[in-house]
Amino acid sequence: MLPDLTQYLWILWLALAVLFVIIELLTLEFTFLMLAAGTLIGGLGTNLLGGPWWLQIGLAAVASALLLFTIRPLLLRALRRSSPVVLTNVDALVGMPARVTRAFLQGAGEVKLDNGETWSARLTAGVTDGEVTVGETVTVVAVRGAAVEIAPASSPTTERTVEHD
Incomplete structure (x- = not known):
């Protein structure tokens, strides 16, 4: 059984x-x-x-x-x-300090971000090539595709924009 x-x-x-x-x-x-x-x-x-x-x-x-x-x-x-909102990837780059590594010509240059990444950069509207020199500290204002838009660290910027291609 x-x-x-x-x-x-x-x-x-x-x-x-x-x-x-x-x-x-x-x-x-x-x-x-x-x-x-x-x-x-x-x-x-x-x-x-x-x-x-x-x-x-x-x-x-x-x-x-x-x-x-x-x-x-x-x-x-x-x-x-x-849990607080934590910005990641390119969203975290906006507002990050950077140092100019290549002089700006016609609004285009290169910066090294504080996180160690090197990015192609464009100047924000109203900033000329002569206002930003190599070695100067700048701030990332926006991410535009594969380039960052920067402004001198002393200028106040409020725009937080990320455009993806």
Whole structure:
């Protein structure tokens, strides 16, 4: 006579919950955390109360779905609200100091940014070639494709523009 394996179903529910928590630690999106909670609440909870296997699976699915569509969005919103906006890539270049490495001719030259990158540069409107010399510190006003638009560090600029080609 074969043993009734449904009496060991609680081990499966615990193992599944642990697996979901491990996956959640790798993804950090609260999806698998909600699945783990649904597994524990619906599956293991129903098992411990003596429910049949089909009810355990059904309640685990329902609990997981409810958590995914109600609690997860609230958690993600709270998480994103508390973290500051960090500019990255070319967006982070606007406002960065730079040093002129090649003299400007007809408004075009070259600068080395404080992050170590060398960029082709254009002068902002109203600034002439003679106003900016090699070695002078300037400020990135905007990113225009593969070139930065710069202004002398002493001139106040408020424009923050990034144009992608």
